[in-house]
Amino acid sequence: LAKTTQPISMDSYEGQEVNITCSHNNIATNDYITWYQQFPSQGPRFIIQGYKTKVTNEVASLFIPADRKSSTLSLPRVSLSDTAVYYCLVGGGFQKLVFGTGTRLLVSP
Amino acid sequence: DAGVIQSPRHEVTEMGQEVTLRCKPISGHNSLFWYRQTMMRGLELLIYFNNNVPIDDSGMPEDRFSAKMPNASFSTLKIQPSEPRDSAVYFCASSPGAVAGGSYEQYFGPGTRLTVT
Numbered sequence: 001l002a003k004t005t006q007p008i009s010m011d012s013y014e015g016q017e018v019n020i021t022c023s024h025n026n027i028a029t030n031d032y033i034t035w036y037q038q039f040p041s042q043g044p045r046f047i048i049q050g051y052k053t054k055v056t057n058e059v060a061s062l063f064i065p066a067d068r069k070s071s072t073l074s075l076p077r078v079s080l081s082d083t084a085v086y087y088c089l090v091g092g093g094f095q096k097l098v099f100g101t102g103t104r105l106l107v108s109p
Numbered sequence: 110d111a112g113v114i115q116s117p118r119h120e121v122t123e124m125g126q127e128v129t130l131r132c133k134p135i136s137g138h139n140s141l142f143w144y145r146q147t148m149m150r151g152l153e154l155l156i157y158f159n160n161n162v163p164i165d166d167s168g169m170p171e172d173r174f175s176a177k178m179p180n181a182s183f184s185t186l187k188i189q190p191s192e193p194r195d196s197a198v199y200f201c202a203s204s205p206g207a208v209a210g211g212s213y214e215q216y217f218g219p220g221t222r223l224t225v226t
Binding site: 034041043045049087098100 | 113142151153200202214216217220
């Protein structure tokens, strides 16, 4: 299983763009990169998933360089409600999902 | 769609008692996962099923824990006997399963907060 490394915490202000980078040096050829968001007292929620290059949806963008050894989750113009823990996961198919400690994002006014 | 349904939402029990947590996955999803979350250990995968068959139960902490999925719309996680260290939030998640290319997406339920005194 590919191990992921991401910052423990990040601080931002409302309206700013936030980029959270995740390292996954031993990612396998079949692995996808997935990001989840978790609010207090709730289960994690899927944000975005990608394999290579760039993926964008209504919530975020995911940038994956050619070597796929890292990925960056980009949240445009964050608001207070984006305060949460963000998890980067690597895997595919029926591989066991391993949630690391995640990145605790705090958005302030 | 109602999403993943878990019951009970909160459970308080005494050490030594049997605890049964229940989960109803999203209709049409063929994979089901049980997780446990604590401050100390974070979010841990306990077991997952595909088409009602357990695929990987290596995360089940010990023999006191057991999980079943008798049909596609119901699963249980049982702890017998319960211990204070089992106190945690237990999440159930379901997934449409692997699709071409091996991608997946899991939908989590609201969790069951278990307190064992």
